[in-house]
Amino acid sequence: MRVRDLIIWACLSALVLFAPAVQASVSVVDLLSSSPDFTLLVRVLQRSGLIPVLNMGRNITFFAPTNEVLSKVPPSVDLPTLLEYLIITDPIVSTEMEDDYRVYFSHLRSPSSSDYPVPIKVKHVQAQPGEPSDGTGKRLVVGSANVVRHDWIADNGVIQVVDSLVEIPDTLCHALSRLANGPGVMQFFAQLFVQHPWICILLAESEDTATVLLPTNAAFTHFSPIELNYLVSTAGHDDRLKLIGEHFMYSPLYRQNDTTGEGNDYPLLSGNMLHAAATEDGKIRFNNEVDTIETDILFQNGVMHTLPSLIVPWTYFAFTPLKYLYGIGAVKFAEELIFHKYRPTLVDAQILQTIFAPIDSDGSDSPSSEKTLGYHFVDYPITELLPGVIPSRLQPSSMNWYHQRIKVTTQGGATYVNGAARVLRDPVVIGNTAIVPIDRPLEMPPKMSLAAGTVVGGSTMMEFMRNLDIFNEPDLRGWTVFFPNDAAWSALGSVTKYFKKKPEMARQLLLSLMITQPLYSVDFTTEITDYETAFGSRIGLKTGKDAKKLSFVSTVTQAEDDVELADTDLLFESGVIHVLGSVPIPEYIEITPRQLLDAEGIYVFVDLLEATELHTDVLADDSQYVILAPVDAALNFEKITTATLNLATQLGLHILRRRNLRSGRFIDGESAFDSLVPGISITVLEAEGQGPDSEDQILSIYNRPANSWRFEPVRILSKGMTSSGAEIYVVDTVMPMSALVVADGRSWWQRHGVLIALGAAAGIIVISMVSLGWFWIIYQGGRNWNHNRSFANNVKSIVQFRNGLSGSNGLGHTLLSSDDSDSDSNDADDEDEEDAASAVGEGTPFLRQASGTLGSRVTGDEETDEEAEEAEHVEMRGGR
CATH class of the missing domain: 2.30.180.10 (FAS1 domain)
Structure with a gap:
């Protein structure tokens, strides 16, 4: 070995020998791998590729489910996504949490916004006895999962062991759609929101996040059902969008955003600014007025806060009669009004008026002309609809510019207008305008001939009017027609026949029953009021305590003719008809x-x-x-x-x-x-x-x-x-x-005995006289024959039997004859005249008519003895 190599080896050995000791790090994965409770979790993490995420992450929190939790998850569940949602990018140490809850963001990205991590809410709540805690008496709750082991700290993060998986939240728009289609305390606003899908389209295309301030149904309790109907209707588009715009923003707003406690301003969809400040009790206060009910309800692409009331006041919507028409479902009627330039009348709630509004129905038509539309208006508000006639706004030339009337009646508990349109509910009031919903458009009053044809038992009057061509009177404008029914004409008897034979008199009578201005039952008063008739005369009218009676008063003699009103206020195109139970004949029409x-x-x-x-x-x-x-x-x-x-x-x-x-x-x-x-x-x-x-x-x-x-x-x-x-x-x-010669109750002998006795005596006398006469004739038989014949020719034998009136009582028979005297012809004539006068009772008051005088007629002013008359009448009836 070379020296140089030895030196190098020595140096390296020294470096190794004298280098400081380095302790190996423990990751979140290491902790999970060290426990047999997470073997299944580690295997899923490996398969889903989440091990590097946990190992490379710094200051993360992982809500780790145990093997027991994972073993219960159905195979259809996307475990990798759920586990990624449980990886939080911030450290969460239970013992260090100061707030009751806090919003964190997971490693999972929202499908609707790839740049936005899905939020998750972690609550720090008081632990109950027997529940696992973090040592301070509190515990963590994340979604629906409870933390059962707190603060298991690794070198790169914290593990919180949970007893279940946490469901990933839905998107804002899906959640609102679900609320709109199902019952719930937040249904109504959601129904308004989903009618504007473009809001969600913009949200998805921009991959942005949003905040929804969601009023509960209770926030709309001060709205009437009609106003709510209007808001959800097609016509309520603009107001509905304004309302949504005051409760929606394209940015997330969490309570924890207010770090200073003084609040911040945020731009709303409407363009207005919203002030939001955190409160000490864990809520958010908007515009210094409205506190949240539930705060920070999280979704994939945003957050929602529920409110007990609206951000804006009720007056913000400025409801008008037009909006109310839409609210009650009179859409066709409202559109016709707008087309015919009625908008100024409909957008000012301070106008005094009543509108009879036909509700839309299948196959129904709406009024289509300006004239018929005007007939649906009254120039004052009606808060209670009572039977009677109401002046409409319509003033046609056929009425001589008088207001055409609307008739209200009741039948079977229902209220009808002009006999056909049924009132659907009590009048609805908005400002100074009342709206009466009806089931069909009002029918204009018909022509007079058709209106008269509706009178029950009116055939006689109809016959008169047709024959006299009254229906075609050129000046028949704004008239009142008193229309006697059949019973009235029948009661006249011979008078009716007389009028039928005398058309000129019938026309005079009928024209005297027509007044040249419309007069309705509400116009009748207890004071006599003079009116001009179509005949040109004047007549006074008044009512008494009984509204069913009408007095026709002569303006000349002041005589009153009380007439029963069988029916009133039958409207026709040019006026009104009142049906009478008798026929008032004016004094200038003389019937003899x-x-x-x-x-x-x-x-x-x-x-x-x-x-x-x-x-x-x-x-x-x-x-x-x-x-x-x-x-x-x-x-x-x-x-x-x-x-x-x-x-x-x-x-x-x-x-x-x-x-x-x-x-x-x-x-x-x-x-x-x-x-x-x-x-x-x-x-x-x-x-x-x-x-x-x-x-x-x-x-x-x-x-x-x-x-x-x-x-x-x-x-x-x-x-x-x-x-x-x-x-x-x-x-x-x-x-x-x-x-x-009616029998007076006596027996036959009592009644005729005296006459028989007198007759017998007279017979004896006659026989005696005849016998004496024949004796005398025989005795004088030898006398001059010519004398005898002259005597026979001059004997005037007059026997008359007439039924006449006696001088005392006008009853019985009078026998007239001549005696056998030799009176001359003048004497006989005088006796004949006296006998004839006796036979006919010239001395009686009645038969003084023979000389041409009947005696004075009895008039209404003649003095009478009524008590004697009544006593006599009672005596007569008592004998029956």
């Missing part, structure tokens, strides 16, 4: 007895009245008689003509005198009416089961002097009343003359 009898075709009876000159008073225009007019067929059947004996008496049974106009109608049967035959009164009896308006009646014919009565069934074919108060009853039978 002759007109009614002519309308009924009563001709024979009128001719007979004229033949007896009774027509002068009975058929006068101001007559107030009750006329029982037999039809022509009845008079012809009874062979009653102008040659009928005692014709005036026969007719007098059909003419009744009203004692005063307050005694009621004859048909009511409340009073007995005196006939023109003295002592004979007639009244109506109600048969069992029928009322006074029945056609079949029973008349009680009362003979006052004889205190007797007769019941006569009669059928009243028609009836009517004249303007002066006369009543006309068309009957199917003739009043019997036998009523004048």
Whole structure:
């Protein structure tokens, strides 16, 4: 060996000998390999290539699952990814943690953001008795895993042994989508968020991270359901995006970011700045107002904080009637309004108005014209929808620029508008605007002919209006039509027939029932108000306590005609219809007895009245008689003509005198009416089961002097009343003359015995006189034959038998004859005239008509003895 080689060897030996001792390092993998509890873990780490990560890492933390934990993991689970998520890039020593929790970042990179490590939250909580702790009474919790062995420290990091694996969090957008589709306390905001998917698209494309401030459902409790519906609707896009923009930022915000405790400002998606500061109780306070409920909910690409309320106030959204229309589902209606330039009316909640809004439904149409759209508006807010008529905003020319009305009714617990549109809920109020949701658009009032056709029992009035062409009145604009129903026209009886035969009078009547301005039931007052009719006259109207009654008041005489309102406020294109239960006839339309009898075709009876000159008073225009007019067929059947004996008496049974106009109608049967035959009164009896308006009646014919009565069934074919108060009853039978000799209750001998005795005595006298006469003739037989023949020619034998009225009571028979005197022809003529006068009762008040005077008619102002009349009527009815 050379010297040089020896020197080199010596130097190297010295270096080795005198070099300091170096201690070998212990890594996280070494610690895991030294324990039999982690053999399965080490094998998985080797297979997944994570050994170099653990060996080369510095100041790392590994949450290591034991063999027992790994043996329970299903084969489908991606263990390498889960284990990589458990490798934290910061050292975590339990005994050194000061916060209750802290967010750390794992070695795993987010699939949605390759530059962003997936965060993980580690909690430092109080250990319960029996639970493993770090020696300070606390323990670590990571996700759903509990640390069962704390702070196993290696040279390059710390091992925390866990009892389970930790699930990797989802992405923000997936988590929000899951919340939106399932029940939960954060569902509503998530539903708003997912309607803007472009936010998540931008987040994924930029591979950025974000923060979501998630209000719970409770944050929206001060919003009405309509406002919430609006926010989720298509129309709520802008407000919804504004709301999301105030609760979203493209950067991660953790509580631990506030290192000073004074807070920091962060830019929001909306462009506004958000101030966030950590609180002492582990929360974050935003804008110095809202504290988080749960802080730092971690996701792969961001973080979420839940809030009890919104960051912005409710007024931030500035809700308007238009937004409410969208909120109640009246989308088509709202779009039509915008198209027809109604937006200014819809975006100002301070406008006083009510909107009837049709809700969208399958196959439904929305109003399409500006006119029909205007009909859905009212110029004041309606907070409670009650039955009645409401003035719409529409003022068409067909209404003479008056407001067209909307009619509200109720039926079966539901509320309807214009009879067809059903109200779906109470009015919704936003500011000074009320919105009434309805199930279909409002129908415009139809033409008058169609509206009148809806009146139940209105065929008679419809016939009048068609025949008179009232429907086509050129000036029919903004009118009120009083529309008598069929019952009203039927009650007029003969008067209706008269109007049908006299079109010019019918037109006058109908025009007098039309007012030249719209007048609704709400306009009727207890004070008399004058209105102009379509005929050009004026009429007063008022109501009483009973709203179902309407009084037509004459502006001339102030006479009132109370009429029942059968129905009110039937709207039509040019006005309104009110249905009446009777027909008010103005005083300038005069109805006379002759007109009614002519309308009924009563001709024979009128001719007979004229033949007896009774027509002068009975058929006068101001007559107030009750006329029982037999039809022509009845008079012809009874062979009653102008040659009928005692014709005036026969007719007098059909003419009744009203004692005063307050005694009621004859048909009511409340009073007995005196006939023109003295002592004979007639009244109506109600048969069992029928009322006074029945056609079949029973008349009680009362003979006052004889205190007797007769019941006569009669059928009243028609009836009517004249303007002066006369009543006309068309009957199917003739009043019997036998009523004048009605039995008075005595026996046959009592009633006729005296007459028989007188007749027998008269017979004996006659026989005696005849015998004496023949004896005298035989005795004088030889006398001049010419003298005898002259005597026979000059004896005037007059025997007359007429049914007439006695001087005392107008009843019985009068026998007229001449005695056997030799009086001259003048004396005989005088006796004949006296006998004839006696036969017809010239001295009686009734038959003074023979000389052309009937006596003064009874008027409504005539003094009457009503108590005597009633007593007499009671006596009559008591005898029945």
